[in-house]
Amino acid sequence: MSNNESLAARGERAALIAREPELYKICEGCESIVIRDAATCPNCHGYRFDTDPDRVRIQAGVLGKRLPTSVPPSELT
Numbered sequence: 579m580s581n582n583e584s585l586a587a588r589g590e591r592a593a594l595i596a597r598e599p600e601l602y603k604i605c606e607g608c609e610s611i612v613i614r615d616a617a618t619c620p621n622c623h624g625y626r627f628d629t630d631p632d633r634v635r636i637q638a639g640v641l642g643k644r645l646p647t648s649v650p651p652s653e654l655t
């Protein structure tokens with residue numbers, strides 16, 4: 579129940595990450611995208627990361643596509 583970020587915000591962030599993948603890295607533990615400066619993963623507290631920009635961009639696309647396709651009308655306004 580910790581993720582209360584809106585779907586739109588998630589999609590926007592995925593697009594942002596895909597534009598500047600060199601600012602991010604991927605946690606080897608949980609595959610979440612974290613900011614390059616982070617010492618440990620805020621999600622699983624892992625400290626092993628993949629900093630390959632190509633992989634970051636691909637992972638951002640995966641996260642963006644994971645968004646549910648059915649969005650209630652109330653979230654579109």
Ligand SMILES: [Zn+2]
Pocket residue numbers: 605606607608609610619620621622623624
């Ligand atoms: Zn992690």
